[in-house]
Amino acid sequence: MTKIVVTGIGIISALGNGQEETLRGLRDGKTAVGPIRILQTKHHELPVGEVSLSDKELRQIIGMPASTATNRTTLLARVALKEAIAEAQLGPADSDAIVLISGNTVGGMDKSEQYYRDFQQNDNRNEYIGLHDCGSCTEMIAKEFPGQFKFITTISTACSSAANAVILGANLIKDGTAEIAVVGGTECLSKFHLNGFNTLMILDHEPCKPFDAHRNGLNLGEGAAYLVIETEESALRRNVPILCELSGYGNSCDAFHQTATSPNGEGPYLAMRQALQSSGLSANDIDYVNAHGTGTPNNDECEGNAMMRVFGDNMPPISSTKAYTGHTTSAAGSVESVISILALKHQFIPANLHYSSPIEGHSFKPVTEVRENVPLRHVLTNSFGFGGNDSSCIFSAYQKTNVCGQASENGIQNSEFKIQKAEETAHSSQLIAHSSRPTYIRAASQISLQAPLSEQWFDKPELPSSLNCDSQEANYSQYINPMAARRMGKLFKRAIATAVDVLHKGNCEQVDAIVTGTGLGCIEHTENFLHAMLDNDEEMLSPTHFMQSTHNTISSQMSLHLKCHGYNCTYSHRGTSFDSGLLDVLTQMHLGDIHNALVCGHEEMTPAYFRMLGKIGYWKKENADEEILRRHDSKGSFSGSCSLNLLLTDTPAANNLCAIRGMEMLYKPDSPQVDSALQRLLAQNNLTFNDISAVVMGLSGDQANDDIYLDFAHRQCENTPIVWYKHIFGESYCASAFGAYVAAVILQRQRIPAHLLYTPVSTDIRPKYILIYNHFQNKDHSLILLSSC
Amino acid sequence: MEELIYKLKEEIIDVLNLEGMKPEDIDENAPLFGEGLGLDSIDALELIVLMEKNYGIKLKNANEGKEIFKSIHVMAEYINEHKTK
16 A cells, blocks of 8 residues: 655645644634635625735745736645645656646636626736636646646635545555645635625624534635645655655545535545545544534534544544634635644644534534644544535554555554554555556547537537537436426536436446536636626625536536435646546546546536637637638637536446546646657557557647647657547537547547548548547646557 | 515516426415425525515525525515515
């Protein structure tokens, strides 16, 4: 079993900037929640956990000039990241082995809500249009590292985002994709989500009281925190101090309600159980639980019920630290991971402030005063998000592994622990066998500008009729009952219809995981809420619009519909949102943690957002017929809303469409780096480029974009057929999903129709291996290798 | 009162997007939540916004809705008594 250790942490929240101020604040036992000072809003009746530094002061800390367009989410993140990478002593020399996984949901909303009128009416603030999405924040955050990340991605699962970043990072390390991962999350306060939470009537007008019988809601907070995690081997080799181990983690979907947790806390229960299982610990080993404990009536009751199910009569000390910091939403998972690590390191338990009496039915009381000198070995921390996205992580005091690969006995006398460790060692040898096995695409289902839920496009494609092509809708009434459908935007209906359809096609009843890529989420609802907020002066807003605006609503709606309690995650990283999700699923399949999964890409485009992106060169000006796209002598492409669901499995079967042989993701690579990633991919499969039957590329008609692909073709595949697909599916943040889809169908049908060929070459081949190459603005690149079954 | 009940039914159909439903289809004495219309907690929040927007009634706590939204009839009575516009 790969031991994963933490070698650096960085944090900023209302408690202060950095570990020292945070530690002092926690030990003082005083809340940092107070009146709003910086956020521009009329809702001054709501207390918040606001970072006391202004944007200008944050810029000074990281040395960012005032002229650089940015947002507060990015600034907070860079301050925290700076601290974490300094402690872990990361520098340019470590570049090739490090990935950055950052969670956020609000993205550049603090600026978008301020400049939204400008976006619509003039060109004064165009530089902020491209900084609105979550992925653009991660890109700006990555600049804080003096070296180069191997790749970067963005998780957006609302309030569990940062915890899921920790989980992905750990899985990538275990699977050998990365040696070191910088993981965490960030979120600034915005008028948008302050008003959004307010419409749900879950904001306390007083300082929040987690787990108290008279709790009345949460206080929003802001902040960022990052952890540097790596293999023990890497830390010892780099000779850096080890802070603790990341000993276990779990994620599960409650699949109960979009914003409420089930009464018995099924999702939280499963997440905690999984975390314990993966750590090889028993519930009795946990010395402290840093609970999610938001202070809302629903969360605290259900989380408490779930903890009672996990720990029974032996409840460990529990506290929620949200009364100190406020609920830092997407950052909460890493903010509270850092707090848990500080507790471990300094052997103390932070208090659950403002508690006086227990919730009816709860047999435990949280820790109400700071406890010093407590021997802590294992700390579990919970993070739950909208859509029932529930995650738990366990951090443990570091124990050096001796040469035999066993943890030294120092401090651990628990025989049960030893037995489980031994079982895991046996299990890990199986994992090696798993990683050499391919995974398969069992079935696919799409709704796009092509005929819905069919593969008519393969022989009879429909050509774009405008620069902003919406999807052809399916008949949703057969998939979704009217009471559920009435609140759904079209993106949710498309997601559910393609999910149900793909399971039907793949003859599969349930999956172990649902992973979604969406660059923007449901922008229709986001815009509705934003418009209403600006027009009605932050009054009388619809909770439905807010609730649907979070990116992971798509994934959670699928889980709700399919009653799927498995792993659930959402990637919002621009052009590689889908690719990131695919990598996550392939990694977990290689590790043997899941055996089948839905991997999907869902993107929609509204007229307003289309106009905004048009201002920054995303679209052609007048026409986008095939000839113009092929010429690729101007900026932009045409927009295509699209939804795709792929069913992946690790089981060979006659009806699988194709096998996935591997993938590589890269961030800002130069040509030699792309070429060597390709060589790695080929070498792993004992192939040379001559074995590749065709290369599927994301050619879109945009000059700069296509030049990268054609340069790659010139270097690698002079005589290999090039297949394109964006000329019939359009461009969108999730368009790359259709690259994989097109390649899978070609491999299944064993032919390439002429209309998919970018280059006029002979096609009387029976395709065996297909390479898929996608990049986004020459920053995020992905290479995927498929083969026929 | 009858007039208010009819108007309220129309407003509820509109704001909760109860497609294909007409005011005549809703029993004013049937429960809005659970059985009856089968609404949920998010609908309750939408109804709170509706009361504020159309009748100038502001609820401080979502729990207050539990009594008020027992049926359309109860809701109409409450609105009649408390409306400010």
